[in-house]
Amino acid sequence: MNRRFEDFSTIMFRITHYWNKLATEEMKVYNLKGGYALYLLILANCEEEMTAATLAKICGRDKADVSRAISTMQKREIIEPFSKGAYRAPLRLTENGKQLAEKIQKRADLALALAGEGLEEEKREAMYESLSAIVDNLKRLTEEGIER
Structure with missing residues (x-):
């Protein structure tokens, strides 16, 4: 019997489970959710301006989740606040955000190196x-x- 569906599905679920668990543990240090790591790294590495809607599309995440994350990170001065009434304004990391993204990138690189041994x-x-x-x-x- 062909088990490709079961094999593929369980492998993908397990990768996602363990990766999310690692991200959650790593981001606890900063009192942030694990999913925020991806948002920060995408923003830090993008070469052009990016809106919340674009970030959600790139990450394959729900727009509401991205909006909540942005709101939290704005309050923590990781992302610059939107201009008044400018929901579609480009997102920018503050200096704090850039430093945090750099730390997270180093940890992500280490995790990928260890996972790919x-x-x-x-x-x-x-x-x-x-x-x-x-x-x-x-x-x-x-x-x-x-x-x-």
């Missing part, structure tokens, strides 16, 4: 390429449906 660079690249293709295909299937 024993993987040759060629295999790692093939894995990311394969996962990207799977994501694109799954997105298309959710938009177009699966033939019956």
Whole structure:
């Protein structure tokens, strides 16, 4: 019997579970939720201006979750507050935010290095390429449906 569905699903769920658990533990130090790590790193590494809606789309997260995170990080002076009435204003990290993102990036890099121990660079690249293709295909299937 073909177990590809079960194998793929359980592997992806387990990766997500452990990665979220690590992110939550790491971000506790800063009294922030684990999911905020991704938001901070994307903002720190983006080369052009980004709105909350764009950040939500890139992360594949709910806009309401991103808005709550931004509100929290603005109160903590990690992200500059929006101008009055400018919901679509670009997000910018404060100096505090940039320093925090740098610390988080170092920890994320270390976690990735440790998680990928024993993987040759060629295999790692093939894995990311394969996962990207799977994501694109799954997105298309959710938009177009699966033939019956």
